[in-house]
């Protein structure tokens with residue numbers, strides 16, 4: 037495996053994971069960040085984000101001397117053969133990615149890059165950014181490579197170490213292959229492309245996954261109307277290998293720091309190039325509808341209106357296993373309920389402070405325990421799929437609540453146990469189950485039986 041001296045600019049969740057994992061692969065890594073306090077914290081081995089396995093990896097890198105943290109981008113690139121840009125590319129307000137930070141850093145470090153260094157974009161950047169960076173850096177000896185990440189928050193270290201593929205794209209095949217060589221310790225295919233293709237692979241992959249989820253959430257809406265169960269439907273669909281069983285779980289809509297921003301950004305890229313791509317707008321629209329639907333389920337569960345009523349929210353982060361609240365569907369649902377006058381009390385294992393939802397709206401009062409959140413609540417709503425919620429004693433929750441309906445927007449709870457405790461359970465994409473109902477189609481995905489039917493010859 038080729039060893040390299042690596043600089044990583046930006047110690048957010050992508051940069052930090054990339055730096056720590058590259059150090060684990062044997063490279064000398066220096067991570068630079070503008071935030072001096074963060075650099076100090078990381079230099080002491082304190083990891084400010086919730087990411088499984090990352091503190092251990094950072095500690096290991098620091099102890100081996102292969103991982104260091106420094107203040108500033110210029111300090112980080114000294115002696116580096118490879119410079120990864122892991123910088124924020126937020127929504128610029130019109131759906132387009134705002135590249136000001138990327139370009140400012142490139143302009144800053146350009147003159148100080150080592151001879152023949154390779155500059156690598158890791159953050160998700162629009163098509164054409166590699167070309168723009170090449171123009172900004174004005175160094176014929178410096179090649180620019182697009183090497184998008186496919187890390188999921190919460191499992192980023194595992195994703196990095198066991199990738200489905202590594203994608204590297206550049207005008208310079210030699211530079212792309214040199215970057216791919218940094219990952220030689222991992223057993224996965226390496227996809228070498230043009231810079232434009234690599235940039236689009238990332239957007240297309242994220243938007244496709246978001247589209248898959250929007251599709252499933254619309255199927256869930258239909259299932260509710262016709263009395264079907266989305267868990268059964270996706271189970272049957274997912275067995276078709278062309279569809280695949282992953283990313284088919286219905287819920288309160290999708291969120292996080294990537295999907296909403298990237299789906300909108302790809303729509304803007306298509307628009308800018310005059311390419312009709314209606315699926316992208318529909319993907320975002322149907323996500324808004326999924327959030328509207330869950331809010332409406334809660335209103336119905338509260339008797340038609342939530343005004344002045346206390347609603348308990350179990351889960352606030354955009355998914356389980358992370359403390360990230362960015363574009364969280366839970367908060368989108370909360371905002372809709374707050375708009376309708378609800379009093380919101382929330383609990384989330386990773387959130388320890390009251391949360392402002394949107395400007396002008398009251399905060400969600402955050403309590404330390406799911407039972408405390410349920411106290412006096414008219415409706416209990418499960419919004420994030422933290423496995424701990426499935427362990428809560430639902431009889432106790434029922435005893436302290438003012439109401440008897442759970443809206444389980446993640447289809448997480450054991451419906452039979454909930455109904456046994458006196459709850460009516462409204463799930464997403466499946467029939468509502470009430471005490472006294474036969475426990476018919478309340479199976480969770482995991483409980484679905486596979487019935488093998490001995491197949492006769494079809495002659496095909």
Ligand code: UDX
Pocket residue numbers: 185186187188189190242245249282283284285286287288289290291292293294295354355356365
């Ligand atoms: C995503 C991509 O998966 C990753 O490849 C990319 O690099 C960054 O964006 P992440 O934002 O961490 O990762 O979230 P992910 O695990 O993909 O979940 C996104 C959203 O979809 C969450 O709100 C999650 O709850 C939701 N989701 C996911 C579902 O509703 N159902 C599913 O079956 C899967």
